[in-house]
Amino acid sequence: MSTTIAKLRAAQAHSYLTEQRGIRSWLLTTDHKRIALLYTFSVTGFFFIGGVFALLMRLELLTPATDLVSAHTYNELFSMHGIIMVWFFLIPSIPNTLGNFLIPMMIGAKDVAFPKLNLASWYVYMAGGIIVLYSVFRGGVDTGWTFYTPFSTVYSQTYVVGAALGIFISGFASIMTGLNFIATIHRLRAPGMTWFRLPLFIWSHYATSVIFVLATPVLAVTLLMLAVERIFQVGIFSAPLGGDPVLFQHMFWFYSHPAVYIMVLPGMAVVSELVAAFSRKAVFGYTFVAFASVSIAVLGFLVWGHHMFVAGQSVYSAMYFSVLSYLVAVPSAIKVFNWTATLYKGSISWETPMLYAIGFIGLFTIGGMTGLFLAALGIDVHVTDTYFVVAHFHYIMVGGTVMAYLGGMHYWWPKISGRMYPEGISKLSALTVFLGFNLTFFPQFVLGYLGMPRRYAAYPPEFQYLHILSTAGATILGVGYIMPLIYFLWSWHYGPAAPPNPWRATGLEWQTSSPPPTENFETTPIVTHKAYDYAGMKEELRLV
Amino acid sequence: MFSPPASMLREHYSTPEQQRETVTVGMWIFLATEVMLFGGLFTAFAVYRMYYTRGFDQGSAEMSILLGSINTAVLLTSSLTMALAIYSAAAGRLLRTYGLLLLTAVIGIAFLAIKFTEYYQHYQQHKVPGVWFESSSPDAGALQLFYVFYFAMTGLHAVHMSIGIALVVFYAFRTAAGRFSSEYYTPLEALGLYWHFVDIVWIFLFAIFYISGLHT
Amino acid sequence: MPAPTITAKSYVLTYVALLALVLITVLVGFLNLGWGSMFVAVTIATIKATLVAAVFMHALVEKKLVWIVIAGALIWFLILMTLTLGDYITRGWVLAGK
Numbered sequence: 001m002s003t004t005i006a007k008l009r010a011a012q013a014h015s016y017l018t019e020q021r022g023i024r025s026w027l028l029t030t031d032h033k034r035i036a037l038l039y040t041f042s043v044t045g046f047f048f049i050g051g052v053f054a055l056l057m058r059l060e061l062l063t064p065a066t067d068l069v070s071a072h073t074y075n076e077l078f079s080m081h082g083i084i085m086v087w088f089f090l091i092p093s094i095p096n097t098l099g100n101f102l103i104p105m106m107i108g109a110k111d112v113a114f115p116k117l118n119l120a121s122w123y124v125y126m127a128g129g130i131i132v133l134y135s136v137f138r139g140g141v142d143t144g145w146t147f148y149t150p151f152s153t154v155y156s157q158t159y160v161v162g163a164a165l166g167i168f169i170s171g172f173a174s175i176m177t178g179l180n181f182i183a184t185i186h187r188l189r190a191p192g193m194t195w196f197r198l199p200l201f202i203w204s205h206y207a208t209s210v211i212f213v214l215a216t217p218v219l220a221v222t223l224l225m226l227a228v229e230r231i232f233q234v235g236i237f238s239a240p241l242g243g244d245p246v247l248f249q250h251m252f253w254f255y256s257h258p259a260v261y262i263m264v265l266p267g268m269a270v271v272s273e274l275v276a277a278f279s280r281k282a283v284f285g286y287t288f289v290a291f292a293s294v295s296i297a298v299l300g301f302l303v304w305g306h307h308m309f310v311a312g313q314s315v316y317s318a319m320y321f322s323v324l325s326y327l328v329a330v331p332s333a334i335k336v337f338n339w340t341a342t343l344y345k346g347s348i349s350w351e352t353p354m355l356y357a358i359g360f361i362g363l364f365t366i367g368g369m370t371g372l373f374l375a376a377l378g379i380d381v382h383v384t385d386t387y388f389v390v391a392h393f394h395y396i397m398v399g400g401t402v403m404a405y406l407g408g409m410h411y412w413w414p415k416i417s418g419r420m421y422p423e424g425i426s427k428l429s430a431l432t433v434f435l436g437f438n439l440t441f442f443p444q445f446v447l448g449y450l451g452m453p454r455r456y457a458a459y460p461p462e463f464q465y466l467h468i469l470s471t472a473g474a475t476i477l478g479v480g481y482i483m484p485l486i487y488f489l490w491s492w493h494y495g496p497a498a499p500p501n502p503w504r505a506t507g508l509e510w511q512t513s514s515p516p517p518t519e520n521f522e523t524t525p526i527v528t529h530k531a532y533d534y535a536g537m538k539e540e541l542r543l544v
Numbered sequence: 545m546f547s548p549p550a551s552m553l554r555e556h557y558s559t560p561e562q563q564r565e566t567v568t569v570g571m572w573i574f575l576a577t578e579v580m581l582f583g584g585l586f587t588a589f590a591v592y593r594m595y596y597t598r599g600f601d602q603g604s605a606e607m608s609i610l611l612g613s614i615n616t617a618v619l620l621t622s623s624l625t626m627a628l629a630i631y632s633a634a635a636g637r638l639l640r641t642y643g644l645l646l647l648t649a650v651i652g653i654a655f656l657a658i659k660f661t662e663y664y665q666h667y668q669q670h671k672v673p674g675v676w677f678e679s680s681s682p683d684a685g686a687l688q689l690f691y692v693f694y695f696a697m698t699g700l701h702a703v704h705m706s707i708g709i710a711l712v713v714f715y716a717f718r719t720a721a722g723r724f725s726s727e728y729y730t731p732l733e734a735l736g737l738y739w740h741f742v743d744i745v746w747i748f749l750f751a752i753f754y755i756s757g758l759h760t
Numbered sequence: 761m762p763a764p765t766i767t768a769k770s771y772v773l774t775y776v777a778l779l780a781l782v783l784i785t786v787l788v789g790f791l792n793l794g795w796g797s798m799f800v801a802v803t804i805a806t807i808k809a810t811l812v813a814a815v816f817m818h819a820l821v822e823k824k825l826v827w828i829v830i831a832g833a834l835i836w837f838l839i840l841m842t843l844t845l846g847d848y849i850t851r852g853w854v855l856a857g858k
Contacts, residue, residue, distance in 0.1 A: 109556060218581070228692070304843075624816075
């Protein structure tokens with residue numbers, strides 16, 4: 001036993017973490033694994049900043065009156081919460097952390113196609129983030145994360161251009177990442193790694209990358225025009241010269257709807273891996289899940305008008321977008337059914353990653369189905385811009401993506417850090433997150449249906465009990481998020497050393513040491529099995 | 545025969561051919577993002593043109609077809625010199641490549657010079673929205689909108705041209721320093737793709753801004 | 761790198777064709793075609809762009825993946841254009857039966 005630990009320690013002495021030392025070797029690294037850690041550090045920081053804004057909002061909402069903060073400040077709170085969470089946490093969260101770390105490993109490559117571009121993307125992202133934080137510091141933005149005109153271009157007195165500039169810049173980091181991943185997945189697969197032997201994590205990230213590359217530039221140009229209109233007062237999107245505010249919405253949502261698929265597809269990527277590993281079974285209907293990822297990416301571009309049903313677009317447009325929005329739910333549902341079928345007759349174990357994965361499946365399903373409510377024109381007229389919508393997207397983004405992110409972090413933590421996290425407390429924190437989440441957001445469905453508008457700090461007193469439940473939940477949720485931060489950091493130094501394949505899972509990333517050497521593999525792997533080949537797994541391949 | 549010298553092969557690639565093809569695909573993907581970037585502006589332009597055809601036709605009539613056509617020819621010429629520069633590199637005639645790249649840059653600067661001449665003319669005619677715009681036309685609002693798109697789109701194009709010219713000069717000097725050979729000139733190929741794409745954008749800008757008001 | 765199958769002569773011929781197309785665009789512009797002017801101008805521009813992409817950018821001799829990337833870019837641009845314009849074109853329409 002002691003020789004095994006000694007061997008593990010010896011392996012860990014020559015890993016990507018230790019082979020080069022000093023701050024310069026981190027800030028100038030081109031190793032995708034180190035870049036993944038740089039991103040993890042940033043993304044975690046932004047998550048907690050965005051979370052603080054959320055907590056302040058929920059504190060204000062404890063009482064019907066606008067008493068904790070002014071209405072103007074409240075506008076700034078929800079705007080900054082949205083901007084930071086969407087662009088600086090959710091969009092980079094899984095792709096730039098787990099994606100960066102794992103994609104080359106899962107395909108058997110030494111690095112991504114363009115390693116220096118990868119490093120540049122982190123700096124670009126940080127530059128954008130710093131500019132946005134500066135805007136916060138100088139007083140914030142009060143337009144909502146959606147920047148609707150003409151308020152954002154003519155009437156708002158806050159740092160709109162600063163915030164827009166920060167987001168514009170960080171968008172290029174997205175484009176660089178997407179480009180890098182597409183080139184990597186096409187060109188750098190190991191011998192024998194055909195498209196249909198790829199882990200579904202790769203398929204989902206490929207789909208995500210396509211969206212990165214095709215949608216983000218439209219956001220860039222929209223924000224550019226917004227800045228031009230605001231600075232020069234030239235009415236591209238507002239009435240005086242004949243501009244149309246709805247055109248801004250078309251262009252904004254052309255990006256922002258696919259963006260929500262950028263946020264959820266990587267979560268689905270993680271769940272596919274976790275469900276297979278903790279059922280010890282191949283994902284049911286691999287081909288269907290793979291094509292479903294691609295379908296979500298494609299169909300996701302055809303539905304943006306469902307954010308604009310009451311904005312003034314034509315009725316025919318609205319009808320078209322409604323039908324397509326129903327259609328786009330189908331591939332997501334296929335994935336949920338297939339994950340569920342994977343569980344059937346599987347050998348299921350309930351480690352923390354699996355708790356998060358199952359949580360994802362349930363909560364994403366609720367979030368997704370409420371999306372169908374919203375896709376129905378008649379219902380949408382009633383619940384649009386209410387807390388129903390807020391609950392819908394938080395079920396997907398938080399109940400879905402954040403849980404998948406945490407699940408993935410736990411699952412691959414041994415590979416990334418060479419340490420095991422503490423299983424007991426992690427299960428407790430998963431449970432805390434799940435309970436806190438539902439207590440926070442389920443009451444919001446009721447609130448929205450009863451008519452509570454979103455982005456309001458004041459409300460009728462009969463809604464107060466629901467807001468109190470929600471704020472209580474948010475507090476519990478916050479505790480649930482702080483716990484992993486603490487025990488992950490603790491485990492980095494004090495956690496037990498992890499073997500190469502602690503979960504005895506399939507996948508090339510588990511065929512190398514934990515943590516891996518800089519070049520990932522001692523020799524280039526040759527792939528002869530299909531993905532998730534648990535049935536065919538020979539004893540000697542299961543490294544312990 | 546066409547493989548780069550060993551030192552040019554990055555660690556994580558297994559063959560030079562793989563590296564060259566990956567860089568090419570990477571550049572094409574980047575150009576796809578540029579299509580979407582300009583595409584947003586073309587879409588917005590199309591919407592407003594549909595609504596304000598008369599005002600936009602008037603704006604188009606105020607453009608200088610002479611300068612616009614000359615500029616189009618100028619840019620197409622720079623594409624030719626760029627293509628020939630790369631052709632020369634493939635044929636191992638790197639001195640020619642160096643000369644043709646410099647020529648491309650010079651022609652590119654000529655394009656920008658003509659463009660800024662046009663901008664200055666617009667300024668003298670008080671047709672720069674947000675800076676100095678006057679019009680007695682009944683379609684003044686639509687006309688101003690036309691000019692907003694004109695300056696935004698040709699301006700964004702000019703930014704791309706400037707970056708391109710700087711890169712062409714940079715790579716011309718690298719060529720002169722002997723960094724490339726008939727076996728390895730991948731960065732030049734990527735640069736060529738970018739240059740031609742910027743030319744294509746201008747081809748469409750010329751079509752939408754300069755033609756529709758010509759008949760008046 | 762595959763031996764360049766595009767000769768210097770092809771480049772020059774394409775260039776000449778492009779210049780000719782610029783001339784044609786301008787000449788057609790002088791005709792009073794109403795909305796047809798824009799349509800013709802953009803169509804000729806598309807032909808010119810295709811020539812530049814196929815010959816100068818070697819798209820004609822590149823592998824399939826590059827063609828897919830080009831097709832993707834074009835299709836996605838068309839999605840943006842079509843669905844956005846679709847809203848504006850149908851705004852004035854009245855539902856049947858009203």
